[in-house]
Each structure stands twice: as structure tokens, then as C-alpha cells.
Amino acid sequence: MATYLTAQELGNRIKYHPKYINDVLRDNVFIEGKHYIRPFNARKVLYLWEAIEEQMMTSARENEVDDLIPMASGGVYRG
Numbered sequence: 001m002a003t004y005l006t007a008q009e010l011g012n013r014i015k016y017h018p019k020y021i022n023d024v025l026r027d028n029v030f031i032e033g034k035h036y037i038r039p040f041n042a043r044k045v046l047y048l049w050e051a052i053e054e055q056m057m058t059s060a061r062e063n064e065v066d067d068l069i070p071m072a073s074g075g076v077y078r079g
Contacts, residue, residue, distance in 0.1 A: 003049035004037075010047045014056070021047075029055070 007018035016025070026045065030036050035055065036047045069077040 002051075004046040005049050006044075006046065010049070010052070013049070014052070 005013070007021045010016075011018040011021055022045070026036060030047070030052065032038070034048075035051045036045050038045055071077055
């Protein structure tokens, strides 16, 4: 069963401000229909906790690479 969260509730779980979730993460990281829904075609957005948790774990696993070279700008080169 899916757990539906508002931006405020999701922000409390992942320690992000709700405005950042709605303005930056939604449609850039989160995909409508997979990570969030608009029930009854309304303006209200509900986030699906299980899908977001899966996305966070997948992203964390992808970042576990041993051959990263740190760059002066703060980024990394995947060599």
C-alpha cells in the first residue's frame, strides 16, 4: 500500500524545505505518476513515499564509485 505525503510531510522526512521540493525536485527528480500524483486532477500534489525512498537509495548506490577524482570546483570526475 502506498504512503501519500504532502510536501510538508515529505520535507519533514527527508529534511528538505517544502518549497524546494515543489520548485526544484518536482519535475526535475520526481516524475509525475511515479513519485507524485495529482488526485482528481486537482492542484494538490501528493508524493508517494515508497517510490521516493527507492529513488534515494538508487541514487546513493549509483554514487558509490571507487574511481572518482575530486575537482577543484567541488565536483568529481568519473574516471
